[in-house]
Amino acid sequence: MNECGRLGDHIRSHLDTRSGTFTADRDAMVAALADVDAVVDTVLAAGGAKYVDRHHERGKLTARERVDLLLDPDAPFLEIAALAGAHEPDLTTPGAGLICGIGPVSGVDCMVVANEPTVKGGSITPIGVTKQLRALEIADRNRLPVVALVESGGADLPRQADLFVPGGRTFREMTRLSAAGIPTISLVFGSSTAGGAYMPGMSEYTVFVRGQATVYLGGPPLVKMAINEDVDDETLGGAEMHARESGLADHLAADEYDALRIGRRIVASLGLPAAPTPAVVEEPAYPAHELRGCAASDHKRSVEVRDVLARVLDGSRFDEFKPLYGTTLVCGFGSLGGFPVGVLANNGILFSEESQKGAHFIQLANARSVPLLFVQNITGFMVGSAYERGGIIKDGAKLINAVSNSTVPHLTLMVGASYGAGNYGMSGRAYDPRFVFTWPNHRIAVMGGQQLAGVMSLVQRRSAQRAGREYDEATDAATRKAVEDAVQAQSNAVYASGRVWDDGVIDPADTRTVLSLALRAVHSAPIEGATHFAPFRM
Numbered sequence: 001m002n003e004c005g006r007l008g009d010h011i012r013s014h015l016d017t018r019s020g021t022f023t024a025d026r027d028a029m030v031a032a033l034a035d036v037d038a039v040v041d042t043v044l045a046a047g048g049a050k051y052v053d054r055h056h057e058r059g060k061l062t063a064r065e066r067v068d069l070l071l072d073p074d075a076p077f078l079e080i081a082a083l084a085g086a087h088e089p090d091l092t093t094p095g096a097g098l099i100c101g102i103g104p105v106s107g108v109d110c111m112v113v114a115n116e117p118t119v120k121g122g123s124i125t126p127i128g129v130t131k132q133l134r135a136l137e138i139a140d141r142n143r144l145p146v147v148a149l150v151e152s153g154g155a156d157l158p159r160q161a162d163l164f165v166p167g168g169r170t171f172r173e174m175t176r177l178s179a180a181g182i183p184t185i186s187l188v189f190g191s192s193t194a195g196g197a198y199m200p201g202m203s204e205y206t207v208f209v210r211g212q213a214t215v216y217l218g219g220p221p222l223v224k225m226a227i228n229e230d231v232d233d234e235t236l237g238g239a240e241m242h243a244r245e246s247g248l249a250d251h252l253a254a255d256e257y258d259a260l261r262i263g264r265r266i267v268a269s270l271g272l273p274a275a276p277t278p279a280v281v282e283e284p285a286y287p288a289h290e291l292r293g294c295a296a297s298d299h300k301r302s303v304e305v306r307d308v309l310a311r312v313l314d315g316s317r318f319d320e321f322k323p324l325y326g327t328t329l330v331c332g333f334g335s336l337g338g339f340p341v342g343v344l345a346n347n348g349i350l351f352s353e354e355s356q357k358g359a360h361f362i363q364l365a366n367a368r369s370v371p372l373l374f375v376q377n378i379t380g381f382m383v384g385s386a387y388e389r390g391g392i393i394k395d396g397a398k399l400i401n402a403v404s405n406s407t408v409p410h411l412t413l414m415v416g417a418s419y420g421a422g423n424y425g426m427s428g429r430a431y432d433p434r435f436v437f438t439w440p441n442h443r444i445a446v447m448g449g450q451q452l453a454g455v456m457s458l459v460q461r462r463s464a465q466r467a468g469r470e471y472d473e474a475t476d477a478a479t480r481k482a483v484e485d486a487v488q489a490q491s492n493a494v495y496a497s498g499r500v501w502d503d504g505v506i507d508p509a510d511t512r513t514v515l516s517l518a519l520r521a522v523h524s525a526p527i528e529g530a531t532h533f534a535p536f537r538m
Ligand code: COA
Pocket: 119, 120, 121, 122, 123, 152, 153, 154, 155, 156, 157, 158, 191, 193, 194, 195, 219
């Protein structure tokens, strides 16, 4: 039986916000959030005072200031992969030197991609390539126009080997977006060399700032080295030259503000529909801040996921599907920010019944063309001989088939563990959800660190036995600890988001706002449910 009773279609949460468990869980979440906030502060500081001050003294705006001025006043900005690069030990390129996110420009939701010139001259790092490609993928799948705010020293030269080959794809994706009818606009604010030069080169519309934008394949030193020509910046790739001679600049802007104004005007002229705003939205019956105490500080302890849904769905209302069957997977329809949504949420480990129920529910959401929200807190599918005999692989495959072939937009929210094939069955990153957001307590790996270290120890012990070798227990203990520590370090929320395995770590209290914005963005593209799935193994 669930802890949470249901009153009609209104979820009645029994979360005891005065209990010691709630307080401990909330305190653990707040501590994890502080770790995330420390990285966010570094990202917000861009290149740091020295480089930001120098940039301002040159009369230029930082990337974040440009983004703020581009977006409609007081508009929300759904930032993507803000923590990219945070897995690197010294965080030398906060945010990977790039700001990406969705926000309204002249009323139209756009994907904004802005180089941060105060971070290594706006050069593109390896993880910056990953982040930029993810942003363009989101633009593609949701049919969002791209506005690039360009000022980039091209490839991060000392790390070129890690980015050169995949980096070429960014320009391919820009032109493919165009070909798919998704407008691309580049506003060029400063030096844009080589890779930086191809952003305007591949865009449909370009705006260059007079006296600032310099765009060339190779700068004056390279030209001198290659062909022994002495040439200055302006003559080689200045805005005036590109506006009057090369034809790369469509508009010559008087200054940065003028460029942003022209950019907004171009978006306004595209004739695209404004971002949808649902009329009346009923708020949940429970306060959002309580979400900080809705996840267990210990991943081995189960929590009631309906407590999360009660604080996220409109009016805390939920039409639950098969509540008495496959009870560790909660499925049902509701709405979020006024947008209809089907929900699949883990309430424990996945068994055969849950897998079948999930596969059935995904087909229903596709039949209705309703987007799906996957709420992941999953340690995996059930293992053991009874379950193997019961066909857990076959049933898990049904869920993975349904997830893989579903064509409605998927949003994935990770509120705890995301281990093993449970990650796949619940629309993990490899299954192309439109957006993936995580809470600060999130852990992601093939399995928990303790379990993984234990499995490796058993495998090595058996191998020693077979070879007739004596097993060294002291080495085993040390190896187990090292493996466990490594898995722990490589599975936490900051590390995962640093590698762009998700689109961002969010404060649980902001869940509803973030998911509403994501749902708004998915409505920029038509939503059509799948009519075909692969044969379901019976
Ligand atoms: N790769 C790695 N680091 C780079 C870089 C690049 N492409 N471009 C700049 N940086 C670093 C600089 O080394 C410097 O680091 P430091 O302060 O730790 O010494 C920092 O970024 C700022 O560069 P700086 O030249 O002081 O800034 P600027 O604003 O005056 O000029 C550029 C910025 C981009 C115009 C200039 O640095 C430049 O021309 N870079 C080389 C561009 C290039 O040839 N790219 C080829 C790509 S294939």
